[in-house]
Amino acid sequence: MDLRDGIIMEKRLQIFIDSGDTIIDEGTEVRDEKGIVVHAGLIPGADEMLKTLSERGFRMALVADGEQQSFANVYRENGLGYCFATRTISEIVGVQKPSEHMFQDAMAKNGLTEADKGRIIMVGNNIRKDVAGANRFGITSVLLDWSPRYNMVPQCEDEKPDFIIHHPIELIQLAEALEHKLEEHEQ
Ligand SMILES: [Mg+2]
Numbered sequence: 383m384d385l386r387d388g389i390i391m392e393k394r395l396q397i398f399i400d401s402g403d404t405i406i407d408e409g410t411e412v413r414d415e416k417g418i419v420v421h422a423g424l425i426p427g428a429d430e431m432l433k434t435l436s437e438r439g440f441r442m443a444l445v446a447d448g449e450q451q452s453f454a455n456v457y458r459e460n461g462l463g464y465c466f467a468t469r470t471i472s473e474i475v476g477v478q479k480p481s482e483h484m485f486q487d488a489m490a491k492n493g494l495t496e497a498d499k500g501r502i503i504m505v506g507n508n509i510r511k512d513v514a515g516a517n518r519f520g521i522t523s524v525l526l527d528w529s530p531r532y533n534m535v536p537q538c539e540d541e542k543p544d545f546i547i548h549h550p551i552e553l554i555q556l557a558e559a560l561e562h563k564l565e566e567h568e569q
Contacts, residue, residue, distance in 0.1 A: 394564040400506030401446040403529035419452035427551035432465040447472040480515030514540040
């Protein structure tokens with residue numbers, strides 16, 4: 383834990399993060415008759431990644447497409463809901479990624495403005511929604527290339543990620559490296 387004068391220092395880097403096939407293994411999802419996810423397992427290492435980043439003072443915002451109740455069920459089940467400072471969910475916003483409204487909602491909920499875009503990353507498994515959405519919005523894109531269910535080959539310039547990781551756990555090191563760059567830039 384990053385402690386200075388007994389206070390956990392909040393990091394400069396702001397992490398927007400997707401859920402399905404970024405944290406939750408979509409292959410394990412069980413849905414009820416209304417299509418709401420009632421059970422789902424985690425991608426190996428996602429648990430440690432979220433807990434570690436949270437402990438180290440990284441602020442994380444869930445930015446995900448789906449139903450509010452699905453996310454409530456899943457993150458209650460795995461006990462990781464506390465890791466998200468805010469939740470931006472398409473059912474509530476009214477549009478899905480790559481719509482800029484999803485990213486704008488997350489910025490507003492975290493008190494971030496245009497001037498903060500340089501310190502925001504969007505982490506996700508979907509090049510069309512997460513990567514292209516982030517790139518067009520002007521924030522840094524991180525592709526988690528883990529899922530066997532999605533095409534990870536960019537079809538256009540917008541779909542090319544700034545960074546690629548292959549396991550959730552790798553996000554810890556990347557976040558620390560980006561945080562370090564931001565600190566250096568400030569001095
Ligand atoms: Mg996803």
